[in-house]
Amino acid sequence: MRKQIYIIGGGVSGLVSACYLKKKGYDVTIIEKNNVSGGRLFEFKEEGFHFNNGPSWYWMKDIFEEVFLDIGISKQEMYWLIKLDPQYKIVFPDKDMIIPGEYSEIRKLFPINERSKLDSFVKESKNKYQISRKYFLRYKNLSIFEYFNWETLFNIFSFNFHLSYRDYCKKFTDNKYLQTLLEWPALFIGSSPKSVSAMYSILSYSMLAEGTYLPAKGMIEIVNLLENHSKKLGVNIKLNESLIDYKIKNNKIINIITDKNIYQDIEDIICSCDYNFNESLLPDNYKTYPNKYWQKLELCPSCILIHLGLNKKLPTKDFHVLFFDNNLDHHLNCIYDQKKLPSEPLFYLNISSKLSLTAPYDCENLFILIPTGPGMIINQKDIEEAYKYVINKLETYYKIKLKDNIIKKKIFKNQDFSSRFNAYQSNAYGLTCHPLQTAFLKPRIMSRYINNLYYCGQLTNPGPGLPPCLLSGIVTSKYLIQNKGQSNRFKIGESLTLILSIFIRTFSFFTTLKVFIKEILYIFFNYLI
Ligand SMILES: Cc1cc2nc3c(=O)[nH]c(=O)nc-3n(C[C@H](O)[C@H](O)[C@H](O)COP(=O)(O)OP(=O)(O)OC[C@H]3O[C@@H](n4cnc5c(N)ncnc54)[C@H](O)[C@@H]3O)c2cc1C
Structure with a gap:
């Protein structure tokens, strides 16, 4: 029997790596725990x-x-x-700000003296974005010696x-509205703009200069496209099947054990499910x-998601x-x-039915996201209070009952991320992009001690969010091909880098x-101890 590459997890990163490897001529099987592909990007119908x-x-449509x-x-x-125009609205305590689709119009939201500051931010961040796309987002980050090159x-x-992201934005302006506009995207990749590295201002650049997009039939089209393409290429997708164990011999995984099968025809494995779960x-x-490394990592927020189906349209x-x-x-x-949740939480509202069916x-379809702390246990009382607050707020804001x-109400909370995705500390979007969790300081794309185990997805490089996760599927698969038949043992640069990263993270x-x-x-x- 021809040996297979197994991908654990059918989220976007897993689907991309499966397609890449299949296209290169390998036999590929995806094992996915849930009944649908897409991982964190999934929808349910009722x-x-x-x-x-x-x-x-x-955002970053060119990367897609x-x-x-x-x-x-x-x-x-x-x-x-x-292309959304306007892109979105920010509700401040004293006013609303509607962000137009085109950069030339966004500038006009601010006083003349602020516009040149915004231009400088965009110019600097554009440079970062171009360099990142060409080089940094594609690095393997396994050894610090990778960085010793001219570019x-x-x-x-x-x-x-x-x-930090915040200090970087402050360098340009002290206008509080402009500062919020520049720094809020850091919330996608960190615990606060104060702790995310300024290198990620490429996110704000992409939003300001390129704009916000939406697939015409909704975000689920991303998964449909990837899943259909992988099936067309001949990738074998096994849904409703969970990895539960491995059998290892001579630094290689020889059996994958799931709740339904034992697989023996294993060439390599790419784990796209949560890294810590796989290591466990x-x-x-x-x-x-070591455990201490995981304990010291900082995770992006988790969230309470409230889905509401209304039997009428909202007047907006x-x-x-x-x-x-x-x-x-x-x-x-x-x-x-x-x-704990604040009594008056911030939240994000998406009225998806305004632009998609x-x-x-x-009727109207509302999606409400309230950020929560990773690892927090959300109880019924928290949910009831947050729900009451959000509904009252929306009623007052839109002046409606x-x-x-x-007619429909569904709630997804921290614990559901853990049970549905085996999410470490119930994280929703992976590791924060703290300067000490960037590049070689993130968990590696390959196991150090198992010669056929690789990783992709939001807990490894380049990081969380759809565009980085898609790229990670490519970076890891390319490395797997390049690394075929090699042993990890004598990679001294990788060894030193691992020791250094553990020292920096755990201190x-x-x-x-x-x-x-x-x-x-x-x-x-x-010999392994
Ligand atoms: C609520 C929310 C909002 C977000 N908003 C945005 C946004 O607006 N824009 C953006 O760019 N990004 C956003 N993100 C982030 C983005 O969705 C993720 O970074 C990305 O989808 C992660 O993809 P992945 O392939 O790394 O992991 P996942 O999607 O988590 O895929 C991993 C897969 O592994 C499977 N799995 C787990 N355990 C096992 C097992 N034992 N056996 C087999 N399979 C297993 C899981 O079921 C899952 O399907 C958001 C995320 C969330 C949760």
Whole structure:
């Protein structure tokens, strides 16, 4: 029997790597725990409502296109994109700000003296975006020696690694509305704009200069396109099947054990499900990272998602609305430091039925996202209070009665991320892009001690969000092909990089010493402790 590459998890990163490898001639099987592909990007249907439970913001459209072309999807096969104009609305305590689709119009929202500051931000971030797309987002980040080349050394200082997203934005302006516009995208990739690295201002650049898009039939089209393409290529997709264990021999996985089968025809494995979950299945000596490393990592927020089906239309054209009328830092302090929801939480509203057919005729489909802390246990009382607050707020804001018109209500919370996705600390969008969790400091795209185990997805490089996850499927698959038949043992650069990353993340001499000894024994005696 010909050996297979197994992909654990059929989220977007897993689907992309499956297509890439299949296109290169390998036999590929995806094992997916749930009854649908798409992972965090999934929708469920009830009585004519299509509730999207995941991403709704489509930025960096060129990266989507680049990845699709890379895996053999032609431009004609791609879905049709709508450019949103306006892009979205921000509700401040004292006014609303509607963000237009075109940059030239966005500038006009601000006083003349602020416009040149915005131009400078966009100019600098454009440079970062172009360099990132060409180089950094495609690095394997396995060894620090990868960075010793001209393009990295030449460009490294333009990335403002030493600054936080917030400090970087403050460098340009102290206008509070402009600052919020520049810094809020950091919430996608971090616990706060204060802790995300300034290099990620490429997100704000993409929103400001390129705009926000939407696939004409909704975000689920991304999954449909990838899934149909993988089936067309001949990828075998096994749904409703969960990885539960591995059998390892001589630094190789020889059996994948699921709740339904034992697979023996294994060539390589790419794990696209949560990294920590996969490591938890390995015997201690085969784990790349000690427990202390995981404990020190900072995760992006989790969330409470409220799906509402209304039997009437809302008197508005709003699509994406950010209710930032309470203090953002207070919300983040509550969910990260005090591990509780604030009494007046910030939230994001998406009225998906305004632009896609996600609700029956004359009905409305509302998606409400309230950020919560990773690892928080959300109880019924939290949900009831948050729900009451949000409904009252929407009733006051839109000057309508909602309660009697809600015909469908579904809630998805922290614990559901853990049970549905095996999400570490119930994270919704992976690891934060803190400067100390960037590049080689993120979990590696390949196991250090198992020669046929690789990783892709939002917990590894380049990071969380749809465009980085799509890219990660390509980066990891390319590396798998390049690395075929090689042993990890004598990769001294990788060994040093791993030791360094564990020291920087844990700041523990004892933990680092243990990893150092483990590396010595592994390299010189092929012995794992
Ligand atoms: C509510 C929400 C809103 C978001 N909003 C945006 C947005 O607007 N824009 C944006 O760009 N990004 C957004 N994101 C982030 C984006 O959706 C994710 O970063 C991306 O989808 C992650 O893809 P992935 O392939 O890495 O992981 P996943 O999608 O999590 O895929 C991993 C897969 O592994 C499967 N799995 C887990 N355990 C097992 C097992 N034991 N056996 C087999 N399979 C298993 C899971 O079921 C899952 O299908 C959002 C995420 C969430 C949750």
